[in-house]
Amino acid sequence: MANILTITLNPALDLSVETPALALGEVNRTGNTRLEPAGKGINVARVLARLGHSVTVTGLLGEANATPFERLFAAEGLQDSFVRVPGLNRINVKIAEPGGRVTDLNGPGFQMPEDALERLESRLARLLAECDAVVIGGSLSEGFPPAGVAGLVQQANRAGKPVWLDASGEGLKAGIEAGPFAVKPNTDELSGWAGTPLNDMAAVESAAARLQGEGIAHVVVSMGPDGVLWHSPAGTLRSRVPPVRVVSTVCAGDTLLAGMLHGVLDQQPAETVLQYATALSAECVQHIGVGDPEAPGFPTLLQQTRVYPWPGDNNTGETPL
Ligand SMILES: Nc1ncnc2c1ncn2[C@@H]1O[C@H](COP(=O)(O)OP(=O)(O)OP(=O)(O)O)[C@@H](O)[C@H]1O
Numbered sequence: 001m002a003n004i005l006t007i008t009l010n011p012a013l014d015l016s017v018e019t020p021a022l023a024l025g026e027v028n029r030t031g032n033t034r035l036e037p038a039g040k041g042i043n044v045a046r047v048l049a050r051l052g053h054s055v056t057v058t059g060l061l062g063e064a065n066a067t068p069f070e071r072l073f074a075a076e077g078l079q080d081s082f083v084r085v086p087g088l089n090r091i092n093v094k095i096a097e098p099g100g101r102v103t104d105l106n107g108p109g110f111q112m113p114e115d116a117l118e119r120l121e122s123r124l125a126r127l128l129a130e131c132d133a134v135v136i137g138g139s140l141s142e143g144f145p146p147a148g149v150a151g152l153v154q155q156a157n158r159a160g161k162p163v164w165l166d167a168s169g170e171g172l173k174a175g176i177e178a179g180p181f182a183v184k185p186n187t188d189e190l191s192g193w194a195g196t197p198l199n200d201m202a203a204v205e206s207a208a209a210r211l212q213g214e215g216i217a218h219v220v221v222s223m224g225p226d227g228v229l230w231h232s233p234a235g236t237l238r239s240r241v242p243p244v245r246v247v248s249t250v251c252a253g254d255t256l257l258a259g260m261l262h263g264v265l266d267q268q269p270a271e272t273v274l275q276y277a278t279a280l281s282a283e284c285v286q287h288i289g290v291g292d293p294e295a296p297g298f299p300t301l302l303q304q305t306r307v308y309p310w311p312g313d314n315n316t317g318e319t320p321l
Pocket residue numbers: 100185186187221222223224225226227228241242244246249250251252253254255256278281282285
C-alpha cells in the first residue's frame with residue numbers, strides 16, 4: 001500500500017441535512033442532520049485510508065474550530081500535518097431532498113494570512129519526500145492566490161511525485177498550467193475550463209481530449225448519474241453507474257478520485273480501476289459521507305457497474321467490455 005499526501009486549502013464542516021422537499025422562505029422540519037469535518041482533500045484521505053493506504057493530511061486549517069477535525073484525523077488514522085492559521089473553518093450546508101437533489105451552500109473560508117503559503121511550502125518540502133502521490137482538492141480560502149496552486153503542483157513535480165488535482169475555477173486553471181499528472185473535473189468544472197457549454201458526450205469528450213493535450217496523463221471527468229469518462233495514456237474508457245437510490249451526492253467525486261488513485265497506484269488493469277472507482281462512488285451517493293468499500297451492497301454494485309471503450313465499436317460507446 002502507498003503513502004499518500006492530501007492537501008486541502010479550504011476545509012469545511014459539512015452540515016448535511018436530509019429534508020422533505022425544501023420550501024424556500026418557510027419553516028422546514030428536517031430529517032437526519034449531520035455535522036462532519038470535510039473538504040475535498042480530507043474526504044479523499046478518508047476513503048484512501050479505508051482502502052488501506054497510509055495517508056497524511058495537510059493544507060491550511062483554521063485553529064478556532066480545529067478540534068472536530070483533529071478528532072476525525074485520530075479516529076480515521078490520518079496523519080495530521082495541517083498548518084494552523086487564525087480563524088474559523090467555514091460551515092458548508094448540504095441540503096439533500098428526496099429524489100437525490102442536493103443544494104450546496106459553500107462558504108468562502110477564513111482569510112489566508114500572508115505567511116501561510118510559505119509555511120505550507122516549507123512543510124511540503126519534508127512531506128513530499130515521504131509520499132508516493134499527492135492530491136490537491138477543493139477551493140481556495142479568501143486571499144489564497146490561484147498561482148499558489150500552480151506553485152504547489154510545481155513543487156510536487158520537482159520532487160517527482162504525481163499530483164492528482166481536483167480544484168475549481170481559477171485554482172483549477174492555474175493548477176492545470178503547472179502540469180499535474182491527473183485531474184478530476186466534473187462536467188461543470190470542465191466546461192468552465194474549456195470556456196464552452198458541454199451539452200453532449202461529443203462535447204465532453206473533445207474538452208477532455210483538449211485537457212489531456214495540455215500534457216496531463218489522466219483526465220477523469222465525473223458526469224454525475226452519467227458515470228465517468230477517463231482519458232488515460234492507454235486510451236479512453238467510459239463507465240456507467242447502476243441504478244441506485246440517491247440520498248446525497250456530496251463526496252461522490254472525492255470517493256471516485258480516491259478509487260482511481262488507489263487502482264492506478266496499484267497498477268491494476270484500466271477497466272478494473274474504473275469499474276471499482278465508479279462503483280465506490282455509486283455506493284457513496286446512497287448515504288451521507290464518503291464511500292465505503294466495506295458496505296454490504298458494494299460487491300453487487302461492483303458487479304453491476306459497466307465499463308466500455310470510448311467510443312465503442314459501433315461509435316455509440318455502448319458495447320460492454
Ligand atoms: N445520481 C447518481 N447516481 C449514481 N451515481 C452517481 C450519481 N451522482 C454521482 N454519481 C457517481 O459519483 C461520481 C462523481 O459524481 P459527480 O460528478 O457529481 O462529482 P462531483 O461533482 O465532483 O462531486 P463532489 O464535488 O460533491 O464530490 C459520478 O461520476 C458517478 O460515478
